[in-house]
Amino acid sequence: MTTVFLDYGTFNSGLDVNSIRQVTEKLTLHEFTQPAEVISRAQHAEIIITNKVVLDAETLAKLPKLKLICVAATGTNNIDLDAAKQRQIEVCHAKNYAGPAIAQYVFSQLFKRFQNIEQHNYNVASGKWSTSQAFCLHDQPINELAGKTLGILGYGHIGQAVAKAARAFDMKVLIAERPDSQTVREGRVSFDDMLAYADIVSLHCSSTPATQGLINSDRLAQMKPSSILINTARGDLIDNNALANALRTQQLSYAILDVLDQEPPPSSHPLVAGMVSGDIPNLAITGHIAWASQQAQQRILNIVTANIVGFNTGKLINKVN
Incomplete structure (x- = not known):
């Protein structure tokens, strides 16, 4: 599946994303994505990975191919969960990593x-x-x-x-x-x-x-x-x-x-x-870095991989909606 990571810049460089590449057909990494850029960058995506980029109801309505949102964090306040559910878009998050x-x-x-x-x-x-x-x-x-x-x-x-x-x-x-x-x-x-x-x-x-x-x-x-x-x-x-x-x-x-x-x-x-x-x-x-050991960041990416595998095999894990 075509996958877009909208704000990979919220993670340190040097982390291993190969596991995500191996379970998706195409992975595109964007350092940061401004609100006005979300639609153009994600319009062909079936999977979106986001840490803090907001995906509200208006945005989701313009992403007809989207099937899965992987939140690369525990909190999901940046996602309109009700709108995602109405559009049959699954939302999974990462937990127990920090x-x-x-x-x-x-x-x-x-x-x-x-x-x-x-x-x-x-x-x-x-x-x-x-x-x-x-x-x-x-x-x-x-x-x-x-x-x-x-x-x-x-x-x-x-x-x-x-x-x-x-x-x-x-x-x-x-x-x-x-x-x-x-x-x-x-x-x-x-x-x-x-x-x-x-x-x-x-x-x-x-x-x-x-x-x-x-x-x-x-x-x-x-x-x-x-x-x-x-x-x-x-x-x-x-x-x-x-x-x-x-x-x-x-x-x-x-x-x-x-x-x-x-x-x-x-x-x-x-x-x-x-x-x-x-x-x-x-x-x-300090600048919101307590969670951000290299190991914890890698655990998040590993959880994202597991969430995608679960979606692909019909055995969703960490579902929030």
């Missing part, structure tokens, strides 16, 4: 915060250790993760991977119940209790109408002033202005964000601007 990568990211950031390793490396490179009167150069303090409490909201594939790593460092793990739940399942704690008791809160839940703006000024006030907030899930889970204010006033010790509500963000974004200017020094932001 756990190791995101767990590694979370703890890389925590190590940087608790170990101050960059400063200690610099102390030697700058010659500071060579002039020390003591055999060891303490400088910035080092704190242990052991004994700290990690609260997790969203206990799927990724949340479980983060919890596994936390337990390996002798951390206590609190798994939060859904914020709107009236009952608390065994092995979990209420969302409010997790916020109150956790030293570190890590978000791994989906963006839904119920979770958008979930971390607002009231929720931030429930957290310890010494606590750390980590978001590798979706940017719109957090009220930007509330977080910026909490960090500036030291109501919250530190925040680590890999996602924002606008991606890429404008330079005027309240959190980006605060970090760049130094106005919010207790904030670290």
